[in-house]
Amino acid sequence: xxxxIVPLSAGLTFVATPIGTARDITLRALDVLASADVLxxxxxxxxxxxxxxxxxxxxxxxxxxYHEHSAPAVRDRLVAEMQLGKSVAYASEAGTPLVAxxxxxxxxxxxxxxxxxDSTPGASAILAALTIAGLPSDRFFFAGFxxxxxxxxxxxxxxxxxxxxxLVLYESPKRxxxxxxxxxxxxxxxxxxxxxxxxxxKFQEVARGTLGSLSEDFxxxxxxxxxxxxxxxxxxxxxxxxxIEAALKDxxxxxxxxxxxxxVAGALSVPRREVYQMALGLGxxx
Numbered sequence: 001x002x003x004x005i006v007p008l009s010a011g012l013t014f015v016a017t018p019i020g021t022a023r024d025i026t027l028r029a030l031d032v033l034a035s036a037d038v039l040x041x042x043x044x045x046x047x048x049x050x051x052x053x054x055x056x057x058x059x060x061x062x063x064x065x066y067h068e069h070s071a072p073a074v075r076d077r078l079v080a081e082m083q084l085g086k087s088v089a090y091a092s093e094a095g096t097p098l099v100a101x102x103x104x105x106x107x108x109x110x111x112x113x114x115x116x117x118d119s120t121p122g123a124s125a126i127l128a129a130l131t132i133a134g135l136p137s138d139r140f141f142f143a144g145f146x147x148x149x150x151x152x153x154x155x156x157x158x159x160x161x162x163x164x165x166x167l168v169l170y171e172s173p174k175r176x177x178x179x180x181x182x183x184x185x186x187x188x189x190x191x192x193x194x195x196x197x198x199x200x201x202k203f204q205e206v207a208r209g210t211l212g213s214l215s216e217d218f219x220x221x222x223x224x225x226x227x228x229x230x231x232x233x234x235x236x237x238x239x240x241x242x243x244i245e246a247a248l249k250d251x252x253x254x255x256x257x258x259x260x261x262x263x264v265a266g267a268l269s270v271p272r273r274e275v276y277q278m279a280l281g282l283g284x285x286x
Contacts, residue, residue, distance in 0.1 A: 016122030020200035139165030
C-alpha cells in the first residue's frame with residue numbers, strides 16, 4: 001500500500017499507535033510517518049515493525065529513541081531539529097502519546113521554544129476500556145499506575161475515594177490482585193469495577209463485578225498482558241454511628257487503628273477523620 005508523502009510544517013506531531021491490533025492505526029498517522037523529516041519513538045523496534053506491516057518506507061531516516069530513561073540531550077536534539085525547520089513525528093509504544101508516556105516533557109520543551117505541536121488522534125486504552133466497561137462515562141478520572149508499595153498504594157487510593165467520576169487505572173498483571181484487594185479495603189468491597197485485559201488483541205478479556213468479588217476471582221490466577229482497571233464512582237451510604245462502630249470492631253480484628261479507619265471510611269463513604277477518632281477509642285478499649 002502506498003502512503004501519501006504530504007508536506008508537514010516544521011514542528012512536532014504526536015502519532016497515536018495501535019494498542020494491539022495493527023490495523024487500528026489511522027490513515028493520517030501513516031501519512032505523517034511517511035512524510036516526517038525525523039522519526040522518534042518510545043520503542044524504536046515497535047515503530048519500525050508497525051511501519052513495515054503497513055508498508056511505510058523508512059528510507060534513509062533513523063528512528064530516534066526517546067523514552068523515560070533518555071538523557072535531556074536527546075530531547076534538546078529533537079527540539080533543535082524542529083527549530084531548524086524540520087518536522088518531527090513522535091510515536092508512543094502503544095496508544096496516544098502523553099497518556100502515561102514520556103512525550104509530555106518533549107511537548108513542554110517544544111512549546112517553550114515556540115515550536116508548533118500537533119496530534120494525530122487514534123487508539124487509546126482508556127477510551128477503549130470506558131467504551132466496553134458499562135460504567136458511567138460522562139465523568140472519569142485517569143489516575144495512571146498505582147504505587148507498587150502497599151502502604152503508598154492505600155494512601156493513593158484513599159485520595160481517589162471521593163472523586164465523583166469513574167476511576168481509570170493502569171496496572172501490571174503481577175500487581176493486579178494486590179491493587180484489587182487494597183482498593184476493596186480503601187474504597188469499599190461492594191464498589192463496582194471492571195477489569196479490561198489485552199484490549200483489541202486475540203485474548204481480550206473483560207471481567208465485571210465488585211472489588212471484593214474480582215479480588216477473589218483474580219487471587220490465584222496468573223495473567224499476562226496490559227491491564228486497565230475501572231472503578232465506579234462512590235455511591236451514597238447512609239451509615240449511622242452504630243454501623244461505623246460495628247464495622248470498626250470487625251476491621252480492628254485484622255488491621256491497625258489507622259488502617260481500620262481507612263478501610264471503614266472508604267467502605268461507608270464517611271469522613272476518615274471522624275472514623276479515626278472513633279477507632280482510637282475502640283482501639284484503647286480492645
